[in-house]
Amino acid sequence: MKLTTLCYIENEKEEYLLLHRTKKENDLNHDKWIGVGGKFENNETPEECLLREVYEETGLTLTNYRFRGIITFLSNEWEGEYMHLFTADKYEGTLRDCNEGELAWVPKKDIFNLHLWEGDVIFLQELMENDRLFSLKLVYEGDTLTDSQFIRY
Numbered sequence: 725m726k727l728t729t730l731c732y733i734e735n736e737k738e739e740y741l742l743l744h745r746t747k748k749e750n751d752l753n754h755d756k757w758i759g760v761g762g763k764f765e766n767n768e769t770p771e772e773c774l775l776r777e778v779y780e781e782t783g784l785t786l787t788n789y790r791f792r793g794i795i796t797f798l799s800n801e802w803e804g805e806y807m808h809l810f811t812a813d814k815y816e817g818t819l820r821d822c823n824e825g826e827l828a829w830v831p832k833k834d835i836f837n838l839h840l841w842e843g844d845v846i847f848l849q850e851l852m853e854n855d856r857l858f859s860l861k862l863v864y865e866g867d868t869l870t871d872s873q874f875i876r877y
Contacts, residue, residue: 725804729774730761731789732851733782733812739829742838743781746825752802757830757838761807762820770808778812781822788814792851793858797843800865811851842869850874 733741743760745753764770770791778786789812797805819827826850828836832852836845843862850858856876863871 725806725822727764727770728761728805728807729764729770729777729810730759730795730807731774731786731810731812732848733778733784733786733815734844735813735829737829738833739831740835741782742828742830742835743824744820744826744828747822748824751824753841755839757840758836758844760827763811764823770810774808774810775781776830778815779817781824781828782813782817782827783820784815784817786812786815788812791857793847793860795843795847796861798861798863809847809851820824841867843872846874 741760742757744757745751746755760778760781762781764773768776774789775786778784789810791808791810792811795807797807812815813875822873835848847860858877859872859875862869
């Protein structure tokens with residue numbers, strides 16, 4: 725199982741910074757809208773990975789962030805993944821271009837109109853509606869969500 729982070733950065737306008745994945749070759753997230761993040765490097769903590777990946781993809785340095793939950797992804801087509809999910813609401817720096825796609829501030833009310841993974845809809849609703857830590861297991865066959873199991877703490 726690979727270890728990753730994903731972060732939804734919020735601004736004062738009730739928008740999340742999202743990445744429209746359009747530039748990376750052989751990208752299982754191709755044409756999907758997701759948060760920013762990526763794979764752990766050797767000996768990194770989730771927080772170190774989060775800060776590095778957000779800076780690499782956006783040019784922003786997070787100054788206030790929260791761990792929100794762990795997502796377990798299982799698939800018949802790709803390696804399993806434990807994704808450490810974060811939100812952030814304070815940052816420094818200037819947004820820059822990302823080599824994986826286009827970054828855009830999207831009003832929270834409009835996010836569910838975008839091309840998202842089915843499982844992302846589940847955890848995005850949780851991020852917007854609740855403040856509790858959670859664990860979510862998502863099982864995919866190809867691009868189709870076939871099972872989900874949700875636990876709030």
